[in-house]
Every structure is written in structure tokens, then in C-alpha cells.
Amino acid sequence: xxxxxxxxxxxxxxxxxxxxxxxxxxxxxxxxxxxxxxxxxxxxxxxxxxxxxxxxxxxxxxxxxxxxxxxxxxxxxxxxxxxxxxxxxxxxxxxxxxxxxxxxxxxxxxxxxxxxxxxxxxxxxxxxxxxxxxxxxxxxxxxxxxxxxxxxxxxxxxxxxxxxxxxxxxxxxxxxxxxxxxxxxxxxxxxxxxxxxxxxxxxxxxxxxxxxxxxxxxxxxxxxxxxxxxxxxxxxxxxxxxxxxxxxxxxxxxxxxxxxxxxxxxxxxxxxxxxxxxxxxxxxxxxxxxxxxxxxxxxxxxxxxxxxxxxxxxxxxxxxxxxxxxxxxxxx
Numbered sequence: 001x002x003x004x005x006x007x008x009x010x011x012x013x014x015x016x017x018x019x020x021x022x023x024x025x026x027x028x029x030x031x032x033x034x035x036x037x038x039x040x041x042x043x044x045x046x047x048x049x050x051x052x053x054x055x056x057x058x059x060x061x062x063x064x065x066x067x068x069x070x071x072x073x074x075x076x077x078x079x080x081x082x083x084x085x086x087x088x089x090x091x092x093x094x095x096x097x098x099x100x101x102x103x104x105x106x107x108x109x110x111x112x113x114x115x116x117x118x119x120x121x122x123x124x125x126x127x128x129x130x131x132x133x134x135x136x137x138x139x140x141x142x143x144x145x146x147x148x149x150x151x152x153x154x155x156x157x158x159x160x161x162x163x164x165x166x167x168x169x170x171x172x173x174x175x176x177x178x179x180x181x182x183x184x185x186x187x188x189x190x191x192x193x194x195x196x197x198x199x200x201x202x203x204x205x206x207x208x209x210x211x212x213x214x215x216x217x218x219x220x221x222x223x224x225x226x227x228x229x230x231x232x233x234x235x236x237x238x239x240x241x242x243x244x245x246x247x248x249x250x251x252x253x254x255x256x257x258x259x260x261x262x263x264x265x266x267x268x269x270x271x272x273x274x275x276x277x278x279x280x281x282x283x284x285x286x287x288x289x290x291x292x293x294x295x296x297x298x299x300x301x302x303x304x305x306x307x308x309x310x311x312x313x314x315x316x317x318x319x320x321x322x323x324x325x326x327x328x329x330x331x332x
Contacts, residue, residue, distance in 0.1 A: 013036050013038065013046060014046045014049050014050060016035075016036060017032060017036070017043070017046045017047065017050060018050055018055060019113070020032060020035060021057070021067060021068060021069050022069065022116070025068060025069075026066045026067070026068040027066055027067060027068075028064075028065065028066045028067070029043045029044065029065070029066075029067065031066075032046075032067065047059070047067060055069070055073075056069065056070035056073050057069060057070065058070055085122055085125045085126060085129075086125075086129065088114070088126070089125070089126050089129035089130060090129065092107050092110060092111060092130075093129070093130065095107055106146065111126070111130075114126065148207055148210055148213055149183070149190060149207060151213055151215060152180050152183060152192050152207065152213070153183060154215075155180050155215050156180040156181060156182055156183065156192075156194075158219075159179075159219050159220050159221065159222065160215055160216060160217070160218070160219060160220075161177055161178065161179050161216045161218040161219070161220055162177070162178050162179075162180060162213055162214060162215050162216065163175065163176070163177050163178070163213070163214045163216060164176060164178055164205070164210050164211075164212065164213050164214075165210070165211045165212035165213075166205060166209055166210055166211065167209050167211055168209070169209075173211075174198065175198075176196055176197060176198035176199075177196075177197040177198070177216075177218075178192075178194055178195070178196055178197065178203075178205070179194045179195040179197075179220040179222070180192050180193075180194040181193055181194040181195070181222045181223070181226050181228055182194070182226065182228025182229075183207075183228065184204075184228050184229050184232040186229070186232055186233070189206055189207075189208070190206070190207040190208065191204050191205065191206055191207065191232045191235075192204070192205050192207055193226075193228040193231045193232050193235075194222075195220070202231060203235075204231060204232045204235040230266060233264075233265070233266070234266060243279060243280060243281075243283075243302055243304070244277075244279055244301060244302065245265070245276070245277070245278050245279060245280050245286065245301065245302065245305060246275065246276070246277050246299075246300040246301050247275070247276045247290075247297050247298065247299055247300060248270070248273055248274070248275050248276075248297060248298045248300060249273060249274045249275075249276065249293075249295060249296075249297045250272075250273055250295050250296040250297060251273070251274060251295040252269070252272065252274060253267045253268075253269050253274045255274075255295065256274045256276065259289075259293055259294075260276075260289075264276075264278055265277055265278025265279075266278065280305075283304050283305050283307075283308035284308050284312070286305060286308070287305065287308040287309040287311070287312040288312055290309060291309065291312055291313065291316070
């Protein structure tokens with residue numbers, strides 16, 4: 001689990017005070033300070049802030065004094081449409097499978113908060129979704145630290161540079177300043193894409209390999225229209241023993257996407273045709289996928305893919321003719 005240096009926003013702690021008082025009913029200033037990891041004077045400021053926005057709080061003075069919400073006070077119930085309830089419920093289910101170490105506890109806490117303020121009929125709808133629905137979102141192992149994810153998300157949004165301590169797949173450790181442009185969840189892993197000042201170029205990093213994170217006050221300007229998902233897709237495809245592939249399909253990009261995983265490669269429309277640029281580790285696998293497409297195509301590169309496709313077609317013809325035979329590539 002990554003360590004990180006990040007000061008929680010005061011607003012979050014003010015709301016945390018409200019949540020603690022709603023949950024426990026009565027807490028001393030010292031106990032609130034302990035739970036929030038602040039001093040008692042800061043707790044008093046948080047209480048004053050809550051009172052200034054209309055939250056009625058009673059303060060008992062003396063050695064055994066405590067804070068509590070005025071008796072009978074309740075936050076107004078949240079009003080959701082049926083579609084909104086479905087979206088929230090499915091969202092909470094999906095979060096459980098996103099590879100975050102604290103996801104289960106966070107989801108339970110969020111569900112509990114919603115149930116406390118929702119009318120009975122909406123509670124039943126939320127429970128129905130949770131008890132009858134399964135989403136096949138397989139979590140990665142090891143799981144990412146949700147605090148690191150939250151810190152990177154905030155830094156990307158506020159355009160703040162971070163310093164990370166990173167461990168590569170080969171076990172090499174490094175420290176670098178990094179401008180996070182965006183985050184991507186792909187193939188059961190979380191990635192962050194941005195500008196690496198150590199390598200002076202665009203890079204993508206797996207979040208579960210970030211060992212330490214510090215958010216700085218240095219601001220950056222991200223490139224216009226940067227597509228984090230496209231960059232991560234290209235970065236992953238460029239790893240390992242892979243080869244460049246370029247294919248032109250006699251179909252629209254929408255039709256091509258219906259046949260391939262959207263993260264398989266980069267698509268570019270050219271009139272009524274679509275160009276796919278990607279990388280592959282298996283020409284045989286790609287040849288089989290191409291042979292089943294409902295539209296035509298032209299292989300621009302490599303020649304090895306053309307060879308694999310010819311051999312696959314020969315195998316199919318042999319099966320159709322009732323004479324199955326093995327067709328092998330000539331030795332290279």
C-alpha cells in the first residue's frame with residue numbers, strides 16, 4: 001500500500017464532524033479531535049462552520065461536555081428518480097470490482113449513509129439491486145490503494161504536479177516528478193497517464209506500483225484534448241514481444257468497434273473506411289478474428305499477418321473439403 005503526503009481538505013473534515021455526530025449522537029471535542037487527527041481548537045472551528053450553514057448543534061460545557069445535534073434535527077431526505085437509484089446502485093456494485101483496497105468498506109459506508117436519509121420505498125429498490133444483480137468486473141491483484149487513486153484524481157483535476165516513488169515490473173525503483181493528465185481503468189488495472197519529468201516525455205504508470213506519492217504546489221498545463229485512454233492503450237500494446245499492425249477496414253469506425261474491444265487499438269476514420277493501428281503477440285489469433293468479420297479489409301502491415309491469414313483460410317478450406325490437415329508456416 002502506497003504512502004502519501006496529502007492534507008485533507010477542510011471541507012471534508014467539516015462534513016466528517018457532521019457524519020460523526022449523526023452516527024454517534026454525542027461526542028466530546030477531544031474524541032472528535034482524535035478521530036479527525038486534529039486539535040480541539042480546530043474542532044471548534046469546524047463546529048462553527050456547521051452552525052454557519054444552518055446545522056443546529058448543542059454544546060455541553062464542562063469537563064464532561066460534548067457536542068450533539070439538536071434533538072429532532074434530521075437532514076432532509078434525498079430525492080432520487082428510479083433511473084437515478086438504478087445508476088447509484090449499479091455504481092456501488094461496480095466499485096467493488098475496481099481493484100481498490102478499501103472499496104468494500106467504502107461501499108458499505110456509502111450504502112449506510114444513503115439508507116439513513118432515503119425514504120423506505122427507495123431503500124427497497126437499492127436493496128433489490130444489490131441482492132439480485134451481479135456485475136462481472138473482476139478485480140486485479142494486488143489491489144490499488146484508493147487513497148492514492150483519490151490523490152491522483154484530485155491532482156489531475158487541480159493540475160498539480162506530484163512526486164512518485166515507483167517500482168517497475170522488473171523491480172527497479174525510481175523517483176520522479178510527474179504531471180498527471182488523466183486516469184484509466186483497463187484490463188482490471190488502474191493507470192495514470194501524463195508527463196514524466198525524469199524521462200521528459202509522456203508515460204503511463206500502474207497505480208498499484210506507486211509506493212509513495214507527494215502532491216506539490218507546482219501547477220502544470222495539460223496538452224489540449226489529451227486522450228488518456230488512447231495513450232494507455234497504445235502504451236500497453238507497445239510492451240513485450242509485439243509487432244506493429246495496420247489494417248484498413250471497409251466499414252465505419254462504429255462497425256469496427258462492434259467487432260473488437262474498444263481498447264484493442266487506435267481507430268482513424270478515412271471517409272467510409274476505418275484504419276486500425278495496434279500491436280499483437282499472435283498473428284494466428286488475429287488471423288482467426290479477421291476471418292470472421294462481416295466486412296472486407298486490407299492488411300497494410302506486416303507480411304507475417306498476411307501469411308497467417310492465408311494459412312488459416314487453407315485450414316478452413318481443408319475442413320470444408322473433408323480433408324483436415326495441418327498447415328504450418330515455413331521456417332523463418
